Amino acid sequence: MALLITDECINCDVCEPECPNEAIFLGAEIYEIDPNKCTECVGHFDEPQCVQVCPVACIPVDPQHRETRETLWEKYNRLQAVIPVVRVR
Numbered sequence: 001m002a003l004l005i006t007d008e009c010i011n012c013d014v015c016e017p018e019c020p021n022e023a024i025f026l027g028a029e030i031y032e033i034d035p036n037k038c039t040e041c042v043g044h045f046d047e048p049q050c051v052q053v054c055p056v057a058c059i060p061v062d063p064q065h066r067e068t069r070e071t072l073w074e075k076y077n078r079l080q081a082v083i084p085v086v087r088v089r
Contacts, residue, residue: 001072002035003048004062015050015059021079024050035065042069043076 002023005015009030016024016031021044023037033050041048051059067075 001040001061001067002038002065003033003040003050003059004065005031005033005050006058006060008056008058010056010058012055014053014055018049018053020044020049021076033059033062035062036075037079038065039072039076039079042072043080 005024007030011026011030013031016026018024019033019038020041021037021039023034023039024031025034026032048059051057
């Protein structure tokens with residue numbers, strides 16, 4: 001499940017730097033979360049860091065992007081994949 005920032009967001013700027021996947025960005029009016037990058041902090045922390053620091057509690061689960069914990073782990077692994085460097089001699 002990806003998370004969603006609702007229109008109750010006050011643009012306090014505390015959530016964006018807490019996201020280990022860089023999924024949070026400033027949208028046209030409020031901060032937004034890219035569901036393709038959000039793993040709810042699976043693989044990094046026990047709980048979503050943005051939810052922990054949000055002073056107005058405006059970050060629920062996005063009903064349009066429900067995912068299992070297994071799917072979140074797969075997304076985490078995909079996001080963390082490092083492409084090996086091949087050196088040609």
